[in-house]
Amino acid sequence: MPLLRCVRVNEADYILREVHEGICGNHSGGLALAQKILKQGYFWPTLTKDALLYVRKCDKCQRFATISRTTARTLTGETPFSMTYGSEAMRPVEIGIPSPRRIMFSEQTNDNLMKASLDLLFKKSDDSQTKLASY
Numbered sequence: 001m002p003l004l005r006c007v008r009v010n011e012a013d014y015i016l017r018e019v020h021e022g023i024c025g026n027h028s029g030g031l032a033l034a035q036k037i038l039k040q041g042y043f044w045p046t047l048t049k050d051a052l053l054y055v056r057k058c059d060k061c062q063r064f065a066t067i068s069r070t071t072a073r074t075l076t077g078e079t080p081f082s083m084t085y086g087s088e089a090m091r092p093v094e095i096g097i098p099s100p101r102r103i104m105f106s107e108q109t110n111d112n113l114m115k116a117s118l119d120l121l122f123k124k125s126d127d128s129q130t131k132l133a134s135y
């Protein structure tokens, strides 16, 4: 679990909206939405309750509630972006409200870590192939 940024009510509303229905949003269910927000580095005490309520109030989710909801499974545990570039892309919500990961970012430190982790890229690829084969 990364360091989490505690956010205020107005920031929480923005994060819920951006992660649920923003440019990278996929109208996931309430629990999945809460987990995504935690993974992206944000927290507030009523996060899960608010995420469940937000989805219940989402017009598109209610209109298409009878259609089976599926999300893309990550078989390898890695995103296509990270498999291609060896790092994660910045999520749109981090532009509006910087997460601790973005606040503490240092280009020099990042460059050094990227060079040091080049050897791990092949291991990462092998691990993904092994995980994929187990399905």
Ligand SMILES: [Zn+2]
Binding pocket: 020, 021, 027, 028, 055, 058, 059, 060, 061, 062
């Ligand atoms: Zn929705």
